Amino acid sequence: xxxxxxxxxxxxxxxxxxxxxxxxxxxxxxxxxxxxxxxxxxxxxxxxxxxxxxxxxxxxxxxxxxxxxxxxxxxxxxxxxxxxxxxxxxxxxxxxxxxxxxxxxxxxxxxxxxxxxxxxxxxxxxxxxxxxxxxxxxxxxxxxxxxxxxxxxxxxxxxxxxxxxxxxxxxxxxxxxxxxxxxxxxxxxxxxxxxxxxxxxxxxxxxxxxxxxxxxxxxxxxxxxxxxxxxxxxxxxxxxxxxxxxxxxxxx
Numbered sequence: 159x160x161x162x163x164x165x166x167x168x169x170x171x172x173x174x175x176x177x178x179x180x181x182x183x184x185x186x187x188x189x190x191x192x193x194x195x196x197x198x199x200x201x202x203x204x205x206x207x208x209x210x211x212x213x214x215x216x217x218x219x220x221x222x223x224x225x226x227x228x229x230x231x232x233x234x235x236x237x238x239x240x241x242x243x244x245x246x247x248x249x250x251x252x253x254x255x256x257x258x259x260x261x262x263x264x265x266x267x268x269x270x271x272x273x274x275x276x277x278x279x280x281x282x283x284x285x286x287x288x289x290x291x292x293x294x295x296x297x298x299x300x301x302x303x304x305x306x307x308x309x310x311x312x313x314x315x316x317x318x319x320x321x322x323x324x325x326x327x328x329x330x331x332x333x334x335x336x337x338x339x340x341x342x343x344x345x346x347x348x349x350x351x352x353x354x355x356x357x358x359x360x361x362x363x364x365x366x367x368x369x370x371x372x373x374x375x376x377x378x379x380x381x382x383x384x385x386x387x388x389x390x391x392x393x394x395x396x397x398x399x400x401x402x403x404x405x406x407x408x409x410x
Contacts, residue, residue: 216256223336228330230357232270238262238369245347254282257293261285263334263353264303265324267394270332273307293350300334300392309394316406317391323359325393329402332357332367334388347372348385353392 162284236243238258244265245251254261261281268276282289284306288299297313304311327389339348347370354374358365364382368374377385395401 245280260294334392337385
């Protein structure tokens with residue numbers, strides 16, 4: 159027990175930070191940084207929430223929501239002679255795999271947009287009777303698919319290479335083009351006609367998704383213009399999507 163005249167005990171003053179060894183000061187600084195990072199991440203998770211488990215799809219979007227950008231980044235390569243890409247049956251594969259470039263290209267574009275029914279077997283079914291085992295007999299087969307899958311389809315022979323470059327790079331819309339190798343040159347398989355998907359462009363040429371066994375990934379501008387000699391162009395966009403530039407359609 160303290161007497162009345164005993165001195166009142168006082169707390170020792172806090173030591174200045176510089177009184178601690180340098181390694182302790184360093185550890186303390188790192189701990190503060192770690193706490194700040196954890197706090198920021200916790201706030202971000204709380205406000206943003208968990209990411210979706212599936213790719214963005216125009217078919218899952220609610221009214222008023224924007225369509226996904228950069229659809230070109232999600233265009234799958236579907237080699238048409240591969241029996242595992244989604245044919246209905248072995249019989250369908252045997253009948254159409256040698257002449258399904260139109261269906262494979264269309265399927266790749268629909269899947270990129272998020273169409274749950276965009277597999278190649280379904281597209282082959284929906285393209286008939288315009289698609290046969292000898293290939294696409296009528297370009298209206300693209301429109302048949304569009305109607306059944308909820309897409310607008312523009313078919314044009316009046317599109318420029320510059321417009322294609324703009325569409326695949328700015329809004330990121332994949333474009334199907336019909337090509338032919340009239341000179342029977344390197345791409346001899348393309349002599350009867352072939353469909354490719356354009357997914358990118360730069361000052362020197364075009365990035366390509368090809369379903370043939372040529373596995374074409376890039377065409378220099380001069381080569382592309384030689385093969386794209388009829389300027390056949392097919393553009394699939396979901397209903398309600400407005401292209402940023404005007405494209406003249408063969409059939410309004």
